[in-house]
Amino acid sequence: MSALRVEGLGVTIEGTTILTDISVYAAPGEWLGVIGPNGAGKSTLLHAACGVVGFTGQVLLGGDPLETLDRRACASRVALVPQTPVVPPGMSVVDYVLLGRTPHRSALGAESHNDRAVVVEVLRQLDLVRFARRLLTTLSGGERQRVFLARALAQQSAVVLLDEPTAALDIGHQVDVLHLVDQLRRELGLTIVSTLHDLTLAGRYPDTLVMLAEGRVVAVGAPREVLTPELIERHYGTPVRVLEDVSGLVVVPSRRLAAR
Amino acid sequence: MHRGVTDPSTRTDIATSAVDLFDVDDLAPSALRRSWLVAAVLLVIGASLLGLMIGPVTIAPHRVLLELLDHLPGVHVQSGLDPLEANIVWQVRAPRVVLGLLVGAMLAIAGGSYQGAFRNSLADPYLLGAAAGGGLGATIAIIGGVQATSNNSALLPVAAFVGALLAVALTYGVGAAYGGDRGPASLILAGVAVASFLTAVQTYLQQRNADTIREVYSWILGQLGGATWHDVIILLPYVTITSAVLLATRRTLDVLSVGDTEATTLGLNPRRVRIIVVIAASLGTAAAVAVSGLIGFVGIIVPHTVRLLTNHSYRVVLPLALLGGGAFLVLTDLLARTLMQPSEIPIGVVTAFLGAPFFLVVLRLSRADR
Numbered sequence: 001m002s003a004l005r006v007e008g009l010g011v012t013i014e015g016t017t018i019l020t021d022i023s024v025y026a027a028p029g030e031w032l033g034v035i036g037p038n039g040a041g042k043s044t045l046l047h048a049a050c051g052v053v054g055f056t057g058q059v060l061l062g063g064d065p066l067e068t069l070d071r072r073a074c075a076s077r078v079a080l081v082p083q084t085p086v087v088p089p090g091m092s093v094v095d096y097v098l099l100g101r102t103p104h105r106s107a108l109g110a111e112s113h114n115d116r117a118v119v120v121e122v123l124r125q126l127d128l129v130r131f132a133r134r135l136l137t138t139l140s141g142g143e144r145q146r147v148f149l150a151r152a153l154a155q156q157s158a159v160v161l162l163d164e165p166t167a168a169l170d171i172g173h174q175v176d177v178l179h180l181v182d183q184l185r186r187e188l189g190l191t192i193v194s195t196l197h198d199l200t201l202a203g204r205y206p207d208t209l210v211m212l213a214e215g216r217v218v219a220v221g222a223p224r225e226v227l228t229p230e231l232i233e234r235h236y237g238t239p240v241r242v243l244e245d246v247s248g249l250v251v252v253p254s255r256r257l258a259a260r
Numbered sequence: 261m262h263r264g265v266t267d268p269s270t271r272t273d274i275a276t277s278a279v280d281l282f283d284v285d286d287l288a289p290s291a292l293r294r295s296w297l298v299a300a301v302l303l304v305i306g307a308s309l310l311g312l313m314i315g316p317v318t319i320a321p322h323r324v325l326l327e328l329l330d331h332l333p334g335v336h337v338q339s340g341l342d343p344l345e346a347n348i349v350w351q352v353r354a355p356r357v358v359l360g361l362l363v364g365a366m367l368a369i370a371g372g373s374y375q376g377a378f379r380n381s382l383a384d385p386y387l388l389g390a391a392a393g394g395g396l397g398a399t400i401a402i403i404g405g406v407q408a409t410s411n412n413s414a415l416l417p418v419a420a421f422v423g424a425l426l427a428v429a430l431t432y433g434v435g436a437a438y439g440g441d442r443g444p445a446s447l448i449l450a451g452v453a454v455a456s457f458l459t460a461v462q463t464y465l466q467q468r469n470a471d472t473i474r475e476v477y478s479w480i481l482g483q484l485g486g487a488t489w490h491d492v493i494i495l496l497p498y499v500t501i502t503s504a505v506l507l508a509t510r511r512t513l514d515v516l517s518v519g520d521t522e523a524t525t526l527g528l529n530p531r532r533v534r535i536i537v538v539i540a541a542s543l544g545t546a547a548a549v550a551v552s553g554l555i556g557f558v559g560i561i562v563p564h565t566v567r568l569l570t571n572h573s574y575r576v577v578l579p580l581a582l583l584g585g586g587a588f589l590v591l592t593d594l595l596a597r598t599l600m601q602p603s604e605i606p607i608g609v610v611t612a613f614l615g616a617p618f619f620l621v622v623l624r625l626s627r628a629d630r
Contacts, residue, residue: 052524075527088517090572095514098289102515103527108508111289120287132287155526 001063003028003191004049004078004159008057011044011215018044019215022057026208028158031185031192033206035199035226037236040212042195043083046161049193050078062158075103079152083163083195087136093147094132097122100154122153126180142173146180153184162194166201174198178205199240203227203249211235227251290573292580300583304361307587311357311594312349316602319345351489359487359551360593361586362499364558366548368585370541371559372566372577373506376513377537378448381622384559385545388451388538389427391556392458394549397423399462399476403469416479417494417550423458424546430454432538447538482555482608484593491551502544503582509537513574555589555608557615562588564622 002025009022019041026032034042048055051066051074059066061077069077079100088096100122101115123129126146131139136147145165152160165181166174182205185192196202202209202223209226211219213235219226227249232240243250312328313321319341327339327349341349367385374383385391401419435450466473512533516523520530548555562585566577589607592614596607 047521050525052521071524071529072527075525078525080522080525082522086517086519086522088572090567091514091517092290094287095290095573099515099518099526108512110511116288119289123287129287 001028002026002060003030003062004032004193005060005063006045006049006058007060009045009048009059010056011041011048011053012056013044013053017215019048019055019212022212022215022217024210024217024220026159026191026193028191029185029189030208031182031194031206033202033209033223034193034195034212035197035202035209036212036218039214040235041215042212043163045212046080046163046193046195049159050074050080050161052080072103075155075157077157078159078161079155079157080161081148081152081163081165083167085148087144089137091136092133093128093136093139093150094119094123096136096147097128097150097154100151103155118156119154122150125153125184126150141168142170142176145169145173145177149177149181149184153188158189159191159193162192164195164197166196166198174201181205199227199232199251200249203251204247223249290571290576292576293570296570296576296580297583300580300587303587304583307590307594308357308361311360311590312353314594314598315348315353316597317345317348319348324349355489355492356484356487356593357590358492359495360484360590362492362495363484363548363552363555364562364589364592365503365582365586366495366499366544367555367558368562368581368588369503369506369578370545372563372574372581373509373513373537373541374559375563376509376516376574376577377534377541379517379519380448381564381625382560382619383448384557385541385548386455386554386556386559387448388431388542389454389458390424390542390545390549391554392455392462393427393430394420394424394546395480395554396427396458396462396465397421398479398553399465402472402475402479403465417491420553421546421550424549425542427454427458428538428542428546447534478606479553480608481606482553482611483604483606484552484589485597485604487551495547495551498544498547502540502547505540506537506544507578507582509533510574510578513537513578517574553606553608555611557611557618558585558589560622561611561615561618564618564625 005025007023009019010017011019022045024032034045036042044053047053049059051059061069061074066074097119098111098115101111101118105111105115123132126149128146128150131143131147136144139147149165162181165177169177178201181192181194184190194206206223208221209223210217211226211231218235219231227242229240229242232242232251238256239254241252241254243252309325313319313324323339323341323345326337327341327346329335330337330339339346370385371383374385374387375381378387397419398416400423401416431447431451431454434454435447438446438450466476512528515526515528516530516533518526523530563577563581566580566584570576570580592610593607596610597604599605
């Protein structure tokens with residue numbers, strides 16, 4: 001059974017069709033990377049998969065159609081780390097991570113002992129204990145990204161959706177975050193679905209890649225099958241070379257010739 | 261060492277040592293500390309005692325204290341107050357202090373809740389047109405022959421209450437009809453539009469009925485003078501019930517601080533929370549406006565002061581705003597009735613004097629947060 005299955009998904013927002021007939025799935029413990037040029041509908045796919053935008057077709061979480069789950073049941077099966085999460089002023093790291101326990105506590109009730117234990121465990125796992133009392137607004141980009149991830153982990157959902165988890169990070173922190181996600185996925189058996197702009201990183205971490213263009217799936221498969229110069233040039237509109245080194249594929253853009 | 265990610269073999273050790281180095285209490289989420297609560301309760305008691313002891317008629321403070329002690333169950337002391345003085349304490353000052361506590365508490369907790377529901381640090385109880393609606397209701401009543409000082413004065417709060425509620429309903433209707441799913445901003449803009457319209461209608465009516473203008477103004481500027489136990493009894497159930505509802509949403513408001521989309525992915529229904537908060541806060545505000553007139557800025561000054569002194573979490577802000585708001589209004593009322601003795605300054609003028617500069621500070625702080 002797949003952890004997340006999307007069948008014949010379509011999304012139209014204010015009369016504009018964003019996604020058409022998308023069918024993809026992610027097996028438990030799998031990392032599915034979503035790539036594609038700007039405006040391809042990558043973020044919208046993630047938003048539909050956790051039910052924050054309306055859609056046609058089907059989204060199945062752990063085999064159950066999303067529309068049969070109430071919000072809290074849905075939130076305990078899938079977590080989203082948006083591309084630019086809201087950073088509430090004056091909120092400490094521990095309070096922020098505790099928000100991840102919302103689907104597990106009653107609507108108006110206080111957090112339980114177990115909720116606190118989960119938060120402490122997540123803070124330890126992500127090496128955030130020393131930041132616990134710090135305000136989120138005082139952390140660096142890389143530290144914040146780990147805190148965002150921590151809130152998603154505190155949700156204890158089987159599926160974690162990451163929208164551009166490395167956006168705005170330097171190359172060292174990009175690798176840090178993806179390495180951490182990979183490690184957590186293996187330790188906790190998480191299913192990861194992430195959008196990624198950097199095609200070289202997309203070739204290294206996900207097991208499977210799906211390429212979207214103009215709201216449709218144009219390729220699905222192992223990174224080697226999807227990251228081809230032909231597909232990339234056709235859909236990103238620029239020639240690239242795809243090289244291979246010991247640790248995987250390297251996508252190198254070719255410099256366009258200056259027009260005379 | 262590699263930044264951010266620790267090697268799995270050493271992670272546990274590092275985490276454990278970090279826990280040793282940093283107090284485990286640091287891993288507890290924000291909560292209402294007992295010391296804050298005690299300080300707020302002491303502030304309420306202190307403000308209330310001052311309110312009871314000070315007034316245009318000089319009564320020895322220690323006699324007021326003894327008089328209060330005498331009314332405690334099981335305590336019998338001689339206060340030495342004559343019947344007139346005792347009457348001043350119990351029938352003039354006490355209802356005024358209690359009404360100040362209730363109105364201040366209501367306006368402050370409503371302000372804090374609105375700020376959470378709309379994620380707007382400048383939101384306050386008058387945001388959704390409650391004040392303008394209340395003002396219009398009162399104006400219509402006064403023009404229609406209701407006099408604030410006469411026997412039918414009980415109709416004035418009712419008219420203000422109805423006006424405030426209708427205005428909030430209108431704001432909500434307009435916001436929902438034209439704002440669609442565009443979130444809190446559409447509701448705030450609808451509130452501005454409705455308030456402007458109702459204020460214009462009110463001004464027009466005032467101009468047409470210049471003979472009552474003074475009476476309307478004195479109500480609009482807000483006052484706690486002439487408060488009776490009857491006012492207290494009218495207001496008490498509204499404050500109790502709506503405050504209880506707002507306090508119950510305090511954890512949910514923390515979740516809402518990450519925005520509607522993320523709150524939805526955390527299992528919350530943001531629209532439902534907002535409706536509950538708007539109804540409870542508006543109902544409470546309308547009731548407060550109805551008995552006290554328009555007293556502005558309490559909903560901004562008090563919650564923000566609590567945030568500056570303690571914590572931003574609504575589980576801390578709302579309960580402390582409730583207590584602090586009560587104390588604040590009693591102290592402000594004390595200023596209003598003593599600064600220019602024997603005459604009184606309308607309390608709404610005093611809160612506006614304090615509130616307007618405060619508003620600018622909050623505006624500046626909220627810009628710095630972004």
